[in-house]
Amino acid sequence: MRLDLLAALNTERAARRACVLVTPLDGGAQRLVTGPALKADPGGEPLAGAISAALAERRSRMAGEGGQRAFIGVEIPPPRMLVVGAVHISQALAPMARIAGFDMTIVDPRTAFATPERFPDVPVIAEWPQEALPAYGLDPFTALVALTHDPKVDEPAIAAGLKAGCFYVGALGSRRTHARRVERLAAQGLSPTDIARIHAPIGLDLGAASPAEIAVAVLAQVIGALRRGDAPAKGAAA
Structure with a gap:
């Protein structure tokens, strides 16, 4: 060459x-x-x-x-997964995602949760998404998984992921919670087409209940988006 x-x-x-x-x-x-x-x-x-x-x-x-x-x-760049929220689901998701071949990163401004002790061997960024994402650099080969259930944390990241063309954008929350989220994102100027790309409630409909089961449902949905292409889809985990 x-x-x-x-x-x-x-x-x-x-x-x-x-x-x-x-x-x-x-x-x-x-x-x-x-x-x-x-x-x-x-x-x-x-x-x-x-x-x-x-x-x-x-x-x-x-x-x-x-x-x-x-x-x-x-x-093709290796796939990455950016998880917003250092929660119990993230603790189960992190090792599974790494085994599946994803470069995993956790973002959460809540320093009591975003600690290396809770997430060994995974980069943890204890900053607000608005501060962390420019340096991280979202792209079409990144999955963005929002799990805090807090609009102040999740929604700036969701909007950034949609604008960057992330191959997957998913958010925790019930259908009622997501309906209110849609209203707020639309008020920020995001198009209906972009908003329709959000997988919410997040995860495949497996009847998942525990944090570990929800993590399995989320990872399966992310892999499906990576291998078969993204599309608006109904999840099950609330």
């Missing part, structure tokens, strides 16, 4: 942006496909359709015919 291509690839990785390395099988020069060229209409990229499909499946593949046959190497 050329040094300039390697440098560009490392820049995309560091910025947590998806990209594709195309390697022609006829010995032609490799090329890195980034930014707008990853869309279905890349303006001249001959393997645009195959690249789009490979990205959707998050899987590298062979593509093209004849002289255009090439290996499409998909580079």
Whole structure:
């Protein structure tokens, strides 16, 4: 690989942006496909359709015919999970999410709860989301899970997650609680389409009751959003 291509690839990785390395099988020069060229209409990229499909499946593949046959190497940032709320559900969710391959972080301004002792081996940020999120850097490869049940803490993070295009945004609370949340978020200027992306009540409908069971329901829903694409969905955990 050329040094300039390697440098560009490392820049995309560091910025947590998806990209594709195309390697022609006829010995032609490799090329890195980034930014707008990853869309279905890349303006001249001959393997645009195959690249789009490979990205959707998050899987590298062979593509093209004849002289255009090439290996499409998909580079996807590793998934992260940002949990807002150092609560009992978070304590159960943290080790499970790490086992499932998520880079896990806890954010909670309540210093009595956001402690390393309660969350060993997981980064804990004892700050308000408004203060912590700019440095954290939400992106489309991050799941945002809001669990404090406190609008002052959860809702700034939820709004930021929707604006950043997080692949999953979920919030704890009953349907009545979420209805009031929707009103407040709409008053802040968030569109109905964005608000409809919030999974609330959070978690798959497993009949979960204990914090550990709710954590299982949340993790399952996050994995579904990661692997099959996000969509408005009904949860069960209140």
